[in-house]
Each structure stands twice: as C-alpha cells, then as structure tokens.
Amino acid sequence: MNFLGTIKGKHMTTNSFTGAEMVVKALAAMKIKYIFGYPGGTVLDIYDAIFQQSEFEHILVRHEQAATHMADGYSRATGEVGVVLATSGPGATNCITGIATAYMDSIPMVVLSGQVPTNLIGDDAFQETDIVGCSRPVVKHSFNCRSVEDIPNTISKAFYIAKSGRPGPVVVELPKDILMPHNKGEFHIETDVQLRSYNPTEKGHPKQIRKAVKAISSAKKLVVYSGGGIVLADAAELLTELVETLNAPCTNTLMGLGGLSGTHKNFIGMLGMHGSVEANKAMANADVILALGARFDDRVTNNVKKFCPNATIIHVDIDPTSISKTINAHIPVVGLIDIVLQQLLDELIETDYQIDQKANDSWWQQINQWRAVNSVGYTQGEGKIKPQRVIEAMYKITNGEAYVCSDVGQHQMFAAQYYPFAKPRQWINSGGLGTMGFGLPAAMGVKLAFPDSHVICITGDGSIQMNIQELSTCSQYNLPVVIISLNNRSLGMVRQWQDMIYGGRHASSYMESLPDFVKLAESYGHVGMQINHLEELDDKLTEAFNIKNRLVFVDVLVDELEHVYPMQIRLGAIDDMWVRKGEKA
Amino acid sequence: MRRILAILLENEPGSLSRIVGLFSQRAFNIESLTVAPTEDASLSRITIATSGDDRVLEQIVKQVNKLIDVIKITDLTERSHIERELLLIKVLAMNEKSRTEVKRITDIFRGSIVDIGKQIYTVQLTGNAEKLNAFIETMGNETEIIESVRSGCVGIARGEKALRV
Structure with a gap:
C-alpha cells in the first residue's frame, strides 16, 4: 500500500494532514522520482513522512552542496525539476553554491529548506539562518511558507x-511548527498554476520574426551561434533543421x-575563450x-568594444534581460526557442527562401581556410600522457555516447574540445558559475536517471577533492x-594563467600531499586504477568501462605542463587568439 | 539621466527586499524609494528615482520586470507625469525676525507650518525635488535647520494613462 493510500485511509474522516505529510503528498503530485537531501532537526517530520511512503526515493548525500549538484545533474540529463531537501541553518547554507550553479545555467530546481519554528524566527535560534535572504541573489524566486494550508500550492507554484x-532554482522555506503533527490542515493542490505577475512570453513577435528572416535572407556571411537555451528547450532537432536549411556554419x-x-x-x-579559431573568426x-x-x-x-563590429545581430532568448545586456541586439526576439525556431522555419518557407549559393560557397571556403589551422589540436609525443589524448580515448571507447559530467578547470575545456x-543533455557542466566539485x-544524478548508460565524471586532482565524500x-x-581524473598534481587552469599572465609564479596552484586516489576509492568499496604510461591508456580505460556494476576511479597521471589552446588574448577581439604557445591566429 | 520608475507588485513578504537586492546586486543606483500598499491591499506600489544611461535603464526595467512578484513597471519620465515629494523640516525660530522670515519663506513656497515649539517651527512642503531643494537652501540661508526628512518622490502619469492590473 502506498503512502497516499495509507494517509488517505488513516485520515479519511477528518481529511486533514500534517504539514510534513502535505509536503510529501505535494511532491508526489509533482510526480518526482527522487529527492536529494540530508536530515536535521527542523525537517525530521518531513523525513518521517518520506520514510512512510513509496512514491519517490530519498537519496542521502554526505554534504548538502552535493545534493543540489545531484539534483542539478539529474535535471540537466532528464529535463525534469531537480528536488533538494535540507535542514535549516548550515544545511540550507551548504546548498547556496549548488543553487547559484543552477541559477547561472538556468536549471529547474526546487530546494525545500527547513526553518526554525515561526515563534523563534529572528531570535538567532539554534540552526537559524534567513535562507530566503541568503539565497535571494541566486534564485529565480523563493517562498516563506507560513501556514499548513499554504504548503501544497506553494510547492506547486x-x-x-x-x-x-x-x-x-526556487527555494521554499518551511518552519518546523507547520510541519509538526499537532498542526493539521486540509490538503488542496492546484497543479495548473496561474500567476498574475508572471506570464512568460511563448511566441516570438511576428514582426520581429519577419525582420529576422529578412536579415537572414540577405546575409552573405551568416553564423548561427547557439547556446544552452537550445538544450534546455529540447530544440536540437529544430536547430539542426534550420542550420541545414540555411547551410549556415553553426x-x-x-x-x-x-x-x-x-x-x-x-x-x-x-566559440569563446577556448573555442576554435574557425568559430571565433566566423563570428568576427x-x-x-x-x-x-x-x-x-x-x-x-572577449572585449565587448571590439565585438563583431560588422554584424547585424539577431538575438532570440526567452529572457528579455539577456538581450542587449552586454551586446546590443539589432533584432531582438523574445520567446521560447523551440517555438521561435519553428516560426523562423515557417517564415523561411513562406518567403520562399533560397540559399545565395555563390555567397554561401565563398563563406564556407573562407571558413575551411580557418579550419585548416587545426586550432584544436595537440601533439602527443613519446613522453607523458597528454590530457587531450585521454579525452579522445574516452570518446572512442564510449562510442561518443556517454554522458560526460565535468568539473571545472582544464579537463573541462579539454572535454568540451x-x-x-x-x-543535447550529454554534456553536463557548470558553465556559468564554474563550480569545482x-x-x-x-554524474551521480545522471546515473540515477540513466543506469544503463555510460556516465563519466571527468575531473582533476583539484576538483574531485571538493566533493569527494560523495x-x-x-x-x-x-x-x-x-x-576519470586528469591528475596533473596542480590546479591546471590556475597554473596556466600564472604561466601566461603572472610570470610563471605558481602561487598556491600546486597540490601538495595528494591522497593515493586508488586506495581512497578502494576504501569506499570502489575500484581504483592508476594510469601512468601512454601504452596502457587505451587498455586500462577500456577495462574501466567494462566494469559495469562498480564505480571505477581512474587516476590518470597527465602532463602537468600542458595548456589549453587555443585561447583568446585578454582584452582583444573575439578572434584575437593564441593558437599555440607564442603563435597567434 | 534621472528617471522615475513606478512599479506595481504583489504585496507579499520579501517583495521589497527583492527590489532593493536587485538594485544593489547589479550596481544600479537608487536616489529614492517609496513603497506603500495600494487601494487593493494585495498590491504594493513602489516609486524609485534612479539614474543611468539608456542601456542601464533598459536593464533596470527588464530586470525588475523579471522578478516574479512584479506585475508592471513603467518609466514615468518617458512621458508627461506628475512628481511629488513631501518634506518635513524643523527650523530654528528663536526671535520675531526669524519667525517672520520662516513664515514668509514658507508662504512663498506654499508650504505650511504644522507644528510650533518654543524655539522651533516645523514646516511641511510638497513639490518636486527641485522645489524642495530650493526651499531647503533658502531656509538654510535665513535660519538654522535642525532636522529634515523627505519622503522620496512619488509619481503618476498625466492624462488617461494608468498603471493598474
């Protein structure tokens, strides 16, 4: 018998529920499968209610920050809302980095935080923090829930x-007194939410669509520059169709x-700081x-003052604040990206769009010349394993089909390149906030969602230690x-900047006293592996991927002197780049 | 350039802190801010006097609008509008001469003396910021200003245009 049934049966006559039961019922109504969290005083009633149901599973992490990242990874891979439960005070503040990470990358997340009982709020009670206040700059919205009856609709909203x-991310603060057994109320939930103050635009304005298509049709050197919005909106197919229709570089x-x-x-x-020369040149x-x-x-x-001076910019985004924030858009279009893409495709058909073959050919010719530089390239040689080589091996072994979840640093850029x-949704990384750990x-969140797929955590000896307790x-x-840890015994990206900008002075970028990662993994009951020689790389990596039912920690000792190239030159234009050491694009 | 923004938002706990937080977080300027519930108690109205170039102003308006609690925002300075601010000021009025002078200046500015102490007159004045500034300066030249408080400006569009749900 499931929880809903039990509760219903138990309280049928009074039809009243405790706040904690309402939280669980509301989450079940949201059809969640997992909640990631860590118990503590103010949320014990919720934990007790979760214990007595079977609609969704609670995953106990070892640190609340990891709960937010797990929920985040789960959301990025599935498109569903990630859900977190933390206790008041330190539990809630530990979530802040994860909330900020989700905020910067626009990831849907609901964080339920306990709070001290209403009558103690403001008294500096044990484990009290104003989590709504603390999280305010990094949430889409937040709620202070103050009565039992408000709980279901607050969660729904x-x-x-x-x-x-x-x-x-949205934070919901729940004081303990409204969760406790003495305080009951009627359960009523509106799953079809209407808010008078919040009505996101869906369709792009037809006039703007016509303007955009006109500009596209007269373009001689068109570039499609697409971002995380495409991934979030599951609009990859439409994007591909548009790019093919226009035969545009993307x-x-x-x-x-x-x-x-x-x-x-x-x-x-x-494109961008470590983008390819051809992408940045095409933009410029x-x-x-x-x-x-x-x-x-x-x-x-790079330097906004030097950004693409000759381009007419068409900017499609769901968020008006993103438009003309850093770069002025000549043709702004506000709307959901999948809907706008369809509108653009329809308008192209409507206006009988034909590719300007001559212009398109010569544009591609130019781009292929830039491509020939092979800016995303490296030389392996006989010596130490190059980090790029590890990513290539990883790609081959997984047939390019793995979910790759990255930490932050050089390994992140190598994986991206x-x-x-x-x-879409195969590449999961903290792009906006750049959160190590x-x-x-x-990756754990992704693995929960897709247990049969290869899920890789690509990391380094710095990043992995920021949430290794997981x-x-x-x-x-x-x-x-x-x-797969690209172990270079240093904070590679920091060290790279120190080499390039700070005269090679490696201030605090060297990782001393690294643990024996193999033994560490083993102590948690996992498989640990170290790869130190190029000859063993492919075989050992293959072996790691063949172990299906156990976590494998692969510690790959890579060349610590390797830098990420290409790299934009500070304060320059988008295409002012170092292709390799001492060689400009 | 100085702008006056009128904002209609949900009268919920924390809505004001979101507005204030947004301004500090994004380094936008606040010259003055006033807030009170409207005739519909579920709504609050905020007037913010701010300054910035067109680009900054566009961001302010968009960012405020993006807040979930905000229903509408309008830049009153874009068109003809009425702007008012209330000033309460305590000035020294110790002798006949200064009392007469305070009364005279108050009359000229169409203010009113709303309280009298042994040595102090309290004057109330409404008007736009410029008028209030001029009054304070004039008064300061004649007598000593003991204390003053300004409400910050409130504004409303002229004519048919209205900010409502």
Whole structure:
C-alpha cells in the first residue's frame, strides 16, 4: 500500500494532514522520482513522512552542496525539476553554491529548506539562518511558507516557476511548527498554476520574426551561434533543421554543446575563450549573427568594444534581460526557442527562401581556410600522457555516447574540445558559475536517471577533492559512474594563467600531499586504477568501462605542463587568439 | 539621466527586499524609494528615482520586470507625469525676525507650518525635488535647520494613462 493510500485511509474522516505529510503528498503530485537531501532537526517530520511512503526515493548525500549538484545533474540529463531537501541553518547554507550553479545555467530546481519554528524566527535560534535572504541573489524566486494550508500550492507554484520561462532554482522555506503533527490542515493542490505577475512570453513577435528572416535572407556571411537555451528547450532537432536549411556554419557555446551534433558538417566548434579559431573568426567576420538561446557572456565575447563590429545581430532568448545586456541586439526576439525556431522555419518557407549559393560557397571556403589551422589540436609525443589524448580515448571507447559530467578547470575545456557531443543533455557542466566539485555529484544524478548508460565524471586532482565524500553515497546507492581524473598534481587552469599572465609564479596552484586516489576509492568499496604510461591508456580505460556494476576511479597521471589552446588574448577581439604557445591566429 | 520608475507588485513578504537586492546586486543606483500598499491591499506600489544611461535603464526595467512578484513597471519620465515629494523640516525660530522670515519663506513656497515649539517651527512642503531643494537652501540661508526628512518622490502619469492590473 502506498503512502497516499495509507494517509488517505488513516485520515479519511477528518481529511486533514500534517504539514510534513502535505509536503510529501505535494511532491508526489509533482510526480518526482527522487529527492536529494540530508536530515536535521527542523525537517525530521518531513523525513518521517518520506520514510512512510513509496512514491519517490530519498537519496542521502554526505554534504548538502552535493545534493543540489545531484539534483542539478539529474535535471540537466532528464529535463525534469531537480528536488533538494535540507535542514535549516548550515544545511540550507551548504546548498547556496549548488543553487547559484543552477541559477547561472538556468536549471529547474526546487530546494525545500527547513526553518526554525515561526515563534523563534529572528531570535538567532539554534540552526537559524534567513535562507530566503541568503539565497535571494541566486534564485529565480523563493517562498516563506507560513501556514499548513499554504504548503501544497506553494510547492506547486515553486515547480511551475522553476520549470517555466527561463528555468531556475526556487527555494521554499518551511518552519518546523507547520510541519509538526499537532498542526493539521486540509490538503488542496492546484497543479495548473496561474500567476498574475508572471506570464512568460511563448511566441516570438511576428514582426520581429519577419525582420529576422529578412536579415537572414540577405546575409552573405551568416553564423548561427547557439547556446544552452537550445538544450534546455529540447530544440536540437529544430536547430539542426534550420542550420541545414540555411547551410549556415553553426557554433555552440560551452553550454550549448550537443545542440548541433559535434560531428555535423556545419558545426564549426565551440566559440569563446577556448573555442576554435574557425568559430571565433566566423563570428568576427560575419555580417549576420543569429544568436539562439545564448547570452553573449564575457567568456564568449572577449572585449565587448571590439565585438563583431560588422554584424547585424539577431538575438532570440526567452529572457528579455539577456538581450542587449552586454551586446546590443539589432533584432531582438523574445520567446521560447523551440517555438521561435519553428516560426523562423515557417517564415523561411513562406518567403520562399533560397540559399545565395555563390555567397554561401565563398563563406564556407573562407571558413575551411580557418579550419585548416587545426586550432584544436595537440601533439602527443613519446613522453607523458597528454590530457587531450585521454579525452579522445574516452570518446572512442564510449562510442561518443556517454554522458560526460565535468568539473571545472582544464579537463573541462579539454572535454568540451575533444569529445564531440552528438546529442543535447550529454554534456553536463557548470558553465556559468564554474563550480569545482560539481562533476561527481552531477554524474551521480545522471546515473540515477540513466543506469544503463555510460556516465563519466571527468575531473582533476583539484576538483574531485571538493566533493569527494560523495564516493560514500555512490557505495550506498550503487552508482557505478566512471571517474576519470586528469591528475596533473596542480590546479591546471590556475597554473596556466600564472604561466601566461603572472610570470610563471605558481602561487598556491600546486597540490601538495595528494591522497593515493586508488586506495581512497578502494576504501569506499570502489575500484581504483592508476594510469601512468601512454601504452596502457587505451587498455586500462577500456577495462574501466567494462566494469559495469562498480564505480571505477581512474587516476590518470597527465602532463602537468600542458595548456589549453587555443585561447583568446585578454582584452582583444573575439578572434584575437593564441593558437599555440607564442603563435597567434 | 534621472528617471522615475513606478512599479506595481504583489504585496507579499520579501517583495521589497527583492527590489532593493536587485538594485544593489547589479550596481544600479537608487536616489529614492517609496513603497506603500495600494487601494487593493494585495498590491504594493513602489516609486524609485534612479539614474543611468539608456542601456542601464533598459536593464533596470527588464530586470525588475523579471522578478516574479512584479506585475508592471513603467518609466514615468518617458512621458508627461506628475512628481511629488513631501518634506518635513524643523527650523530654528528663536526671535520675531526669524519667525517672520520662516513664515514668509514658507508662504512663498506654499508650504505650511504644522507644528510650533518654543524655539522651533516645523514646516511641511510638497513639490518636486527641485522645489524642495530650493526651499531647503533658502531656509538654510535665513535660519538654522535642525532636522529634515523627505519622503522620496512619488509619481503618476498625466492624462488617461494608468498603471493598474
């Protein structure tokens, strides 16, 4: 008998529920499958109610930050809302980094936080923090729930806000007194939420669509620049159709990888700080840029004053604040990206669009010249294993089909550059906030959702130690992710900047006293492996991926001197780049 | 450029802190801010006087609008509008001469003396910021200002245009 039935039966006559029961019933009504959390004083009633139901499963993490990243990874892979439960005070504040991570990348998440009883709020009670206040700058919205009856609809609203429009995290604060058994109320939930103050735009304005298509039709050097919005809206197929219709070169942002397949002939690589020369050059030389669900952030544009001076910019985004925030858009279009893409395709048919073959040919000719530089390339040589080589091996062994969850640093850029993602949602990384420690818990969330797929956590010796305690959670719930740590005995990206900008002074970027990662993994009951020689790389990696039912931690000792190239030159234009050490694009 | 923004939002706990937080978080300017519930108690109305170039202003309006609690925002300075601010000011009025002078200046500015102490007059004045500034300056030249408080400006569009749900 499930929980809902039990409760219904038990309280049929009074039809009243405790707040904690209402939380659980409301979450069940939201059809969640998992909630990630950690118990504590103020949420024990909720834990007690969760214990007595079977609608969804609670995953006990080892640190609340990991709960938010797990929920986040789960959401990024599935498109569903990630749900977190934390106690008041430190439990809630530990969630802040994860909430901010989700906020920066527009990930739908609902965080339920306990709070001290209403009569103690403001008294500096034990484990009291104003979590709504603390999280305010990094949430889409938040609620202070103050009565038992308000709980179901507050949760329903939180889910609606989290996933609609430009998605984002929503915090719900629940004081203990409204959760406790003495306080009961009637359960009523509206799943069809209407808010007078919040009605996200859906369709693009027809006039703007016509303007956009006119600009596209007269373009001689068109570039499609697509971002995380395409992934979030599951609009990859429409994007592909548009790119093929226009035979346009298409670049993806770090967040947008997989939006157009990395192996598609029109794909010209990632753009921005560590983007390909051809992508950045195409942007710099374009006469029309069609920006789709991307936000011209500083890691793309480089110096905004020098950004693509000759381009007419069409900017499609669900969030009006993203438009003309850093780069002025000549043709702004506000709307859901999948709907707008369909509108654009329809308008192209309507206006009988024909490719200007001559212009298109010469544009591609130019792009292919830039491509010939082979800016995303490296030389392996006989010595130490190059980190890029590991990513390539990983790609081959997994047939390009793995979910790759990344931490933050050089390994993240190498993975973005050397693992061409065929599908959206395959590449999971903290692009906006750049949160070290994101990779492992995110991978765990993905593995829960897709137990039969290869799920990789690509990380480094720095990042992995920021949430390494979750190896314990992996044992408890049997989450056999493959952790590939590009171990360079240093904070690689920091060290790279120190080499390039700070005269080679390695201030605090060297990781001393690293643990024996193999033994560490083993102590948690996992398989540990170290790869130290190039000759053993492919075989050992293959072996790691063949172990299906256990987590494998692969510690790969890589060349610590390797830098990520290409790289934009500070304060330059988008295409001012170092292709290799001392060699400009 | 100085702008006056009128915002209609849900009268919920924390809505004001979201507005104020947004301004500080994104380094937008607040010259003054006033807030009170409207005739419909479920709504609050905020007037913010701010400044910035067109680009900043566009971001302010968009960012405020993006807040879930906000129903509408309008830039009153875009068109003809009425702007008012209330000033309460305590000035020294110790002798006949200064009392006469305070009364005279108050009359000229169409203010009113709303309280009298042994040595102090309290004057109330409404008008736009410029008028209030001029009054304070004039008064300061004649007598000592003991204390003053300004409400910050409130504004409303002229004519048929209205900010309502």
